[in-house]
Structure formats: C-alpha cells, structure tokens
Amino acid sequence: MRVLKSFQQEEVSDAVMAKFAMVAPVLEATLYSVAMDRVRRLGGYPAWTLQDLAREFREGFGDAGICFELAVHEAIANRNSLIWPLASEVLEGFCGISGGANSILFGPEKEGRIPILESIQDSLTDDSRVYVGNRGQPPKLKRYIPQIFRAFHRHEDRNTLPRSINGLWKADLFIGNPSVDRWVGTTVKVKPGALESAQGLRVGIYPKANEADVPRRDEKLNLIRLPLPYDSAFMELYYKSFYLVRAFLKSDARVPPPVQLPDAEDRFIVKELESRRQFPILDVLSVIREMAQQSLLHSESIATLRPTASLSQEDGLTDSPETGIGSESISISPAAITD
Numbered sequence: 001m002r003v004l005k006s007f008q009q010e011e012v013s014d015a016v017m018a019k020f021a022m023v024a025p026v027l028e029a030t031l032y033s034v035a036m037d038r039v040r041r042l043g044g045y046p047a048w049t050l051q052d053l054a055r056e057f058r059e060g061f062g063d064a065g066i067c068f069e070l071a072v073h074e075a076i077a078n079r080n081s082l083i084w085p086l087a088s089e090v091l092e093g094f095c096g097i098s099g100g101a102n103s104i105l106f107g108p109e110k111e112g113r114i115p116i117l118e119s120i121q122d123s124l125t126d127d128s129r130v131y132v133g134n135r136g137q138p139p140k141l142k143r144y145i146p147q148i149f150r151a152f153h154r155h156e157d158r159n160t161l162p163r164s165i166n167g168l169w170k171a172d173l174f175i176g177n178p179s180v181d182r183w184v185g186t187t188v189k190v191k192p193g194a195l196e197s198a199q200g201l202r203v204g205i206y207p208k209a210n211e212a213d214v215p216r217r218d219e220k221l222n223l224i225r226l227p228l229p230y231d232s233a234f235m236e237l238y239y240k241s242f243y244l245v246r247a248f249l250k251s252d253a254r255v256p257p258p259v260q261l262p263d264a265e266d267r268f269i270v271k272e273l274e275s276r277r278q279f280p281i282l283d284v285l286s287v288i289r290e291m292a293q294q295s296l297l298h299s300e301s302i303a304t305l306r307p308t309a310s311l312s313q314e315d316g317l318t319d320s321p322e323t324g325i326g327s328e329s330i331s332i333s334p335a336a337i338t339d
Contacts, residue, residue, distance in 0.1 A: 016265050021080065021292035022071055022241035023269060024285050029070040030057060030245060031281060032113040050277040050284060054253035064242060065190040069107065069172045071238055072188050072205055072228075076103035076175060082234040087175060087205075087226065090215045094224045095131055095184050095202065099177040106171045106185075108152035117149055120174070128181045130174070132164050132200050133222060139165055141174070141183060167198025175203060187223075197221040207235045244269060253277040 031045065031053055038056050042048055075083045079100075087101035104123045110116050121142065129138040139162055150157040152169040159166070168185045176183030184202035189195050192213075195204045201223060208227035218225050228234045247256040248270045254277070255261075255270050272291075276284045 016268060017292050018080075018082075018237060019241055019244070019265065019269055020288050021078070022075070022237050023245060023273075024289045024292065025070040025074040026067045026238075026241050026245045027053075027281070027288075028285055029067040030063070030249070032110070033057075033060075033063060033066050036112065046280060046282060048281045049279060050253045050273060050281050053281055054249045054251075054277075057249050059246070059250075065188075067242055067245075068190040068238065069188045070105070071241075073103045073105045073173050075234065076101050076173075080234075082237060083228060086215070086228075090203070090224060090226050091175065091177070091184070094215070094217060095182075097131070097176050097180060097182045097184070099179045101175050102177055104174040104176075104183070106173055108149045108169060111149065117145065120145055123178075124183075125181055128183060130165065130168070130200065131176075131182055131184050131202060133202055134164055136164075138182075144168075163199060165200035168200030170196075170198045171201060173205075184224075192227070195221060195223065195225075197223060240266070248273055 031048065034053070034056055039045060039048070042052055042056070072083065074080075076087050078084075084101060091097040091101050104120055105114070106116060106120060108116065124142040124145070126140065126142055128141045130141040131138050144161060144165065147157065147161055148165075148169050151161055151166070158169070161168070165185075170187060171185040172188040173186040174183040175186050185200045186203040186205060187195065187198075187201050189204065189206045192206045192209045195206060195218075197220075203226055204218070204221070204223040205226045205228065208229045213225075213227045215227065216225050217223075230236050244261060244266050247260045248254075250256070251260075254274050255267060258267070261267050261270060272288070273284070276287070
C-alpha cells in the first residue's frame, strides 16, 4: 500500500475539473449498483467498458443515494473545498476531533463489490477509537469491525456488540482524523427525512433543507446534523454531475441531445467520456480523476507499507495544521474486487 501526503495549493477554480471530480464517484457507484450476476457474465469489473455500463445499467429507486454516499466520501477524503472545511469544523466543534476531516468508506452492504472489510481494517489502528457522544471511554473500533459486519446480516449478532455501538452497522462512513486516531460513525442520506438514530451513529450528512438548517446537535436523534448547501455549493455540483452521468448512460455512452445537457461544460465532459466508451471503465475512472483538480493538490510519496501496517508519525504523518491553503491530507480509498 502506497501512502501519499497531499498539500492543498489553491482553491477550486475550474468548474469542469470540479465536475470531473464528482462524475468519477457517481460513475463508480453506478457500476457497483449493477447486479453481480450481470457483472460476472461480462467478465467482472476489469472487463467492463463505459458502453457495457450504459447497456447493462437499469435506473432504480435509491440510485441517487448510493452515488451520494460515495461522492461524499471521496470529496471529504480528497479535501474538496465545498465540503471538507465544513466537515472539519463540525468534527472539531461538536465532536472535539481536531486536525481536519478524513473519511473511511464503510457500509457492510458494499462488501463483495468493494473490499470494505479489508480496507477499513487496514485504515484503522489497534488504538482507533469511535466517539459516540456518551460518557466513559470510547470503544476501540478495529476490534469490533468483524462483529459489526456480522450484525448487518444477522439480527441476533447485534446483541453481542456493546450497547453504545450496537447500531453502528448502519454507518456509511467513518469520518475523523488519523493523526489523533478518533472517528465517528456517520450516516449519509440523500433525503433529510431519511435520517434515523442508531446506537453508535454520531453524525448525519444530508442535503440542506432550508436556510435555517445549519450544523447542530439533534437531541431527538442523538446526531450531529451536517447539512450540505445547494446554491453554487456541494449539492448543486453533485446533482448536476449525477444527471450528467444519467443522460450520458441513457444515450448509450454517447453525447446526449443538447436539450438534455444545454451547458457547454457538461457537453465537454460527456464528449471526453464518449471518446473513451470502448475502454475499461476502471481505467477511465483513473484517467478522469487525474483530469480533476490537477493543480488543487500536490502529492508526494512518503511511505510504502504492507497492507496490514498502521499509519503513524513514524511513517511521515504529522498533525494537520489549520484548515485552508497549505493544509495536508492523507487519502486512503478502496479498490474494486477484481477476481
């Protein structure tokens, strides 16, 4: 496992690059939403092209939510300025976790498509603690991850977990900071009304409902609400990217009619995708991520670790400075299962 340390060099300035950064997780989540029997029939994820995805994808209820989860995770992990400062402020102000936000993708339902269990075990240390908002010593998270996975599949296994975290199987992400090794279970919902409480969940991320909807402690749900704004902000970028991908796929991985995508920047993006419709989609995702915000972060390799290694200051990681230009991030993202 190669670890990169990234330094934020400038603010997000290019709408096309920013949209490429959002299109990538939307496309990836759409790929992972296809039924596994159809994925295997075409040779598994590495064999799939954009054209294959367009012909096999079937729009269904909940697609926007699946894509939203991955988009939020990737945006926090990559320090997207439309969400990272807000997430960092909420973590420090309400959860006492300083140093800036990072994200670990979770959700036991994703296992089998993405190696979630392996990824989260590699991302945590034996001293990683999950903060649940109760008095007492926070539980050490890593030791309970296998039980949390079993609790997702078997109701009776939920009683084997400590009461303070027996609802943590509902988490979509763990957000926190690896330098201080503190994390909080996070639920991500594309509809504000879908937020629900569970023992162990601490933060709820969702689209902003109105101007009065601000980060706050919800005593009824026992959640810290983290609403994401629309106007020229994260939710606007997400939904534009989501519908751009849908229009592209419905047009058989080709540029759709202008009435569907009248914006010049959207049409430029789908032209770039169309020119790659016959290439493996996993390779295309790598390319468009490289095209997104190339000047936003400068990355350098600081360590090469065994998959079971933990991350620490000995590997070149230091406490993050204040939010903003010149800050550092460490990003760890799972790869698709290829066999």
